[in-house]
Amino acid sequence: xxxxxxxxxxxxxxxxxxxxxxxxxxxxxxxxxxxxxxxxxxxxxxxxxxxxxxxxxxxxxxxxxxxxxxxxxxxxxxxxxxxxxxxxxxxxxxxxxxxxxxxxxxxxxxxxxxxxxxxxxxxxxxxxxxxxxxxxxxxxxxxxxxxxxxxxxxxxxxxxxxxxxxxxxxxxxxxxxxxxxxxxxxxxxx
Amino acid sequence: xxxxxxxxxxxxxxxxxxxxxxxxxxxxxxxxxxxxxxxxxxxxxxxxxxxxxxxxxxxxxxxxxxxxxxxxxxxxxxxxxxxxxxxxxxxxxxxxxxxxxxxxxxxxxxxxxxxxxxxxxxxxxxxxxxxxxxxxxxxxxxxxxxxxxxxxxxxxxxxxxxxxxxxxxxxxxxxxxxxxxxxxxxxxxxxxxxxxxxxxxxxxxxxxxxxxxxxxxxxxxxxxxxxxxxxxxxxxxxxxxxxxxxxxxxxxxxxxxxxxxxxxxxxxxxxxxxxxxxx
Numbered sequence: 298x299x300x301x302x303x304x305x306x307x308x309x310x311x312x313x314x315x316x317x318x319x320x321x322x323x324x325x326x327x328x329x330x331x332x333x334x335x336x337x338x339x340x341x342x343x344x345x346x347x348x349x350x351x352x353x354x355x356x357x358x359x360x361x362x363x364x365x366x367x368x369x370x371x372x373x374x375x376x377x378x379x380x381x382x383x384x385x386x387x388x389x390x391x392x393x394x395x396x397x398x399x400x401x402x403x404x405x406x407x408x409x410x411x412x413x414x415x416x417x418x419x420x421x422x423x424x425x426x427x428x429x430x431x432x433x434x435x436x437x438x439x440x441x442x443x444x445x446x447x448x449x450x451x452x453x454x455x456x457x458x459x460x461x462x463x464x465x466x467x468x469x470x471x472x473x474x475x476x477x478x479x480x481x482x483x484x485x486x487x
Numbered sequence: 488x489x490x491x492x493x494x495x496x497x498x499x500x501x502x503x504x505x506x507x508x509x510x511x512x513x514x515x516x517x518x519x520x521x522x523x524x525x526x527x528x529x530x531x532x533x534x535x536x537x538x539x540x541x542x543x544x545x546x547x548x549x550x551x552x553x554x555x556x557x558x559x560x561x562x563x564x565x566x567x568x569x570x571x572x573x574x575x576x577x578x579x580x581x582x583x584x585x586x587x588x589x590x591x592x593x594x595x596x597x598x599x600x601x602x603x604x605x606x607x608x609x610x611x612x613x614x615x616x617x618x619x620x621x622x623x624x625x626x627x628x629x630x631x632x633x634x635x636x637x638x639x640x641x642x643x644x645x646x647x648x649x650x651x652x653x654x655x656x657x658x659x660x661x662x663x664x665x666x667x668x669x670x671x672x673x674x675x676x677x678x679x680x681x682x683x684x685x686x687x688x689x690x691x692x693x694x695x696x697x698x699x700x701x702x703x704x705x706x707x708x709x710x711x712x713x714x715x716x717x718x719x720x721x722x723x724x725x726x727x728x729x730x731x732x733x734x735x736x737x738x739x740x741x742x743x744x745x746x747x748x749x750x751x752x753x754x755x756x757x758x759x760x761x762x763x764x765x766x
Contacts, residue, residue: 342653363741364710365521365717377739383523385713392739393524394707396566411523 303445303485304419305368305384306331307412309405309435311338311427313455315350317475318425322373323354324479331421331486333357333373334382334390334412336403338427341379348375364392371486376403383411399431409435418443421485423478424470425449427459433466446470447478501541502526508545513555515629516692517562519716525562532561556632563630567604567707568646569663570653572738575706576612577658578758583733584616587701593622594700596727598691598720599708600626603637607666608654609704610680615660619683625698627689638686640676647674691720696727703728707737714744721747728763735760 310317314337325333339345348361351373359373360366368374368388376382380392382403398404409422409432422439424432426449440446448470451457464470473481502525506518517525529541536557538544548554570576587593595613597606606626613619628634642650647663654663667674689697691708703724709717724734725747734751736759742748751761 361739363739363743364737365714365741365744380710380739381524383521383527385521385523391521391523392707392710393521394566394710394737395524395528407527411527414523414526 302419303331303421305412305416306333306421306423306482306486307409307439308333308335308423308425309337309409309427309432309459310335310425311405311429311431311456311459313426314338315347316426316455317449318351319354320475321423321425321479321482322351322359323356324483325355325357325373326483326487327356329357329371329483329486331482332368332370333482334368334376334384334408335373336376336382336405336408338401338403338429338431339378341402343378345375345378351375362390362392364390366390376408378403381407383407384415385411386415388415399429401429401431405432406435410438413438413442413444416442416444420444421447421482423447423449424460424463425475426454426456428456429458430462432459433462436463436470437466440467440469447481448472449478450474498541501545502529505529505541505545505548508549509558512549513552514693515555515559516690519692519713520562520711521713524711528561532558559630560632563601563628563633567601568653569604569642569650570608570657570659571604571706572758573653573656573658575657575735575738575758575760576608576653577656578755578760579609579702579704579735580612580616580658582755583702583760584612584618586731586733587618590701591621593618593702594625594698595622596625596627596698596700596703596705598627598689598703598705598724600628600637600686601630601633601708602642603640604642604650605704605706606637606684607640607676607680608657610684611654611659611661611663611666612657614680622683624684625687625700626684627687629688629690631688634686634688638681640678640681641673642676644669644672644674691723692716696723698727699729700727700732701729702733702735704735706735707740709740710737717744718746721745725750725763730763730765732763733760734763
């Protein structure tokens with residue numbers, strides 16, 4: 298994929314997400330051209346603080362998704378607690394209360410599979426630190442649709458299970474440090 | 488890679504045709520549902536029912552009416568809980584109920600009631616607030632199985648701790664255990680809770696207004712619709728509400744993107760409780 302082809306970035310993270318995202322998201326420059334859609338495993342019965350937290354840290358707009366919200370470029374979107382987040386064909390954001398997948402709602406697989414369906418080869422999928430296998434299937438769907446798969450290096454991850462599962466499912470994925478991931482995103486959308 | 492893209496396109500055609508068949512044969516209209524979710528659910532149905540393709544599933548659906556409830560089971564299943572988002576029910580209790588008290592009789596519509604979690608939550612809340620006796624509740628859904636299970640009021644016992652905690656956090660004035668008895672791994676909610684409830688088959692997409700309501704609660708149902716269906720349903724709510732009647736939506740649902748936004752005003756913004764503007 299060259300930089301002209303990318304239309305969106307999806308990111309999945311679980312245990313250790315806050316630290317990892319704190320390297321990547323604040324590094325997105327003003328005027329970043331791609332939407333960045335993020336699923337973090339958060340507890341279902343609490344308001345998530347992620348949006349406020351990253352609004353304070355980031356140079357780009359950060360929002361928690363509302364149903365049927367249009368996807369705007371250069372914005373970070375967080376899945377709300379206790380809903381799955383999906384990308385519709387018309388490139389709007391849709392929520393669902395369907396059952397948890399791999400004990401997770403929001404589920405990284407659900408976001409990634411629907412995003413792969415909509416964006417095809419114009420999608421960048423990133424799996425970060427986490428202690429379960431969510432995201433591996435979704436990243437595989439992205440690769441199969443011709444998109445680009447990036448994975449945080451398990452050695453440097455707070456929890457290595459999730460990146461390891463993603464790499465096992467997608468041997469062609471590029472594995473790199475958080476700093477390298479941030480630099481890579483800037484190259485595509487900076 | 489080209490191959491994969493081609494296969495997915497065929498799948499999309501098949502899904503469109505399957506939904507068309509479902510409508511033509513049985514008059515269930517899912518054609519304007521939010522497609523990403525529908526696709527996911529239909530894939531699950533196809534795989535679990537053992538069909539090789541959506542076309543094969545469609546053939547079976549057209550020729551075998553027994554297939555209908557099974558497919559509907561996949562298309563309409565949703566997972567809710569009693570007093571989901573306790574702050575919503577607290578807001579109903581503390582902010583909406585004082586208005587409702589001024590009416591001699593009340594009608595409440597739980598639209599898309601699914602397994603009944605939201606319905607029982609509201610009936611219990613109304614009983615605690617002394618409004619139950621003057622209220623008629625309508626619980627509607629398009630799925631007959633869901634309606635039957637809502638009417639039965641039986642839930643798995645392992646869900647009850649969460650229900651109980653939610654109820655307490657919603658400002659519950661009684662103990663949830665007052666309303667059910669437990670047996671064989673299930674809890675069964677007291678039939679007196681259903682005294683003032685009408686259960687009915689009703690589609691937000693194809694059916695019309697049937698009564699004038701003071702409160703409509705429809706949480707996490709509209710997320711399954713695309714914008715055109717959402718507008719249809721919200722128009723129905725608008726026409727069903729009495730002047731200054733209340734509409735409660737799910738925590739992440741919004742009127743912002745609807746053509747009917749102007750007919751409502753924010754009543755409690757953070758809880759997605761709206762009030763019908765006077766005509």
